[in-house]
Amino acid sequence: MTAAAQLASGKGYKDENFPVASALLKREHRAPVMAFYRFARAADDVADNETASADEKLALLGAMRATIAGTHDADAPSVALRETMAGHDLSAQHAFDLLTAFERDCSIDRYADWPALIDYCRYSAMPVGRYVLDVHGEDPATWAANDALCAALQVINHLQDCGKDYQAIGRVYLPLDVLAAHGAEVSDLGKPVATPQLRAALRDLVARTEILLVRSAGFARAIRDRRLAIEVAIIHRLARDLTLRLKTHDPLSQRVHHGKAEMFGLATLAAAAQLVKGRG
Incomplete structure (x- = not known):
């Protein structure tokens, strides 16, 4: 199975339409926001990839979901976000919801x-x-x-x-x-x-x-x-x-x-x- 990192588009937070974790935010808030952004960007790149099959995309997104849930460590951005959410006592539901959208994009x-x-x-x-x-x-x-x-x-x-x-x-x-x-x-x-x-x-x-x-x-x-x-x-x-x-x-x-x-x-x-x- 292709790793999610291999489907990366190369797009970063500076390429977005709107500010992402800008210097306006307090330093202690920027890191957890960026962790979520990197997770979202990785999942978005999987869903929008022009060459991977729908089944392959769904498998990669499933691995990200399992990593957020703590039953897998297959995806680095997901591991980083899971650890960030645990360290800041944040709900994982927002990450799960986001993955639902990208899974829909595959079908x-x-x-x-x-x-x-x-x-x-x-x-x-x-x-x-x-x-x-x-x-x-x-x-x-x-x-x-x-x-x-x-x-x-x-x-x-x-x-x-x-x-x-x-x-x-x-x-x-x-x-x-x-x-x-x-x-x-x-x-x-x-x-x-x-x-x-x-x-x-x-x-x-x-x-x-x-x-x-x-x-x-x-x-x-x-x-x-x-x-x-x-x-x-x-x-x-x-x-x-x-x-x-x-x-x-x-x-x-x-x-x-x-x-x-x-x-x-x-x-x-x-x-x-x-x-x-x-x-x-």
Whole structure:
């Protein structure tokens, strides 16, 4: 069996759309957050590999699950996360939930409607934020806002990469009923430029994502840890900007990601705004 490390994409935390365990977080919190990120990146690379079979991927993800459970030591990132969670008295449920999403990716490549996509986000995105909140000892009452923001981030990623996901691994996260409602076809995702029908479907999904961002607008203010609150405010601001870009840009033919300078500028503005709110 191929080791999970052999399927690594080479992508790291600096390549993500949003900050991961940035210097804003307290030093004692960054290490456990990075342990979860490395575990998530390893599992994601397995699920998205273009050459491994579904059975091989599921076997590797199963080994990661067994390692988190403590019945196996087959996967190094999983061992590191298991030890980190034990040392910080953190629940393993978020890791198990995340693996459920990647296991789904090995067998499910279409989503019928928006609720089905949000259910996928329940496992692929929401556990990440919940884990970070747990690391900081935040109140579980913040989970609702976290879930809305994390789902929005996940959908934004799906919209940005809709063409690549379809062309590289045949996966379509865009709900089929939304495509059909606007007269778009799945095959439109393989074209060099989005059709007017696909653009209309994308705008529909952006509007739904904006509702999630409205629901999570008060998330940063509900977080007790000041540094984490600033990071969340930055992430929310970056997400809002990306939804605006997705309204006017074609993800099949145009760049819909932030450049480093642009991200820094938006992050600075968001951090300053959060600091002002924090003093209020």
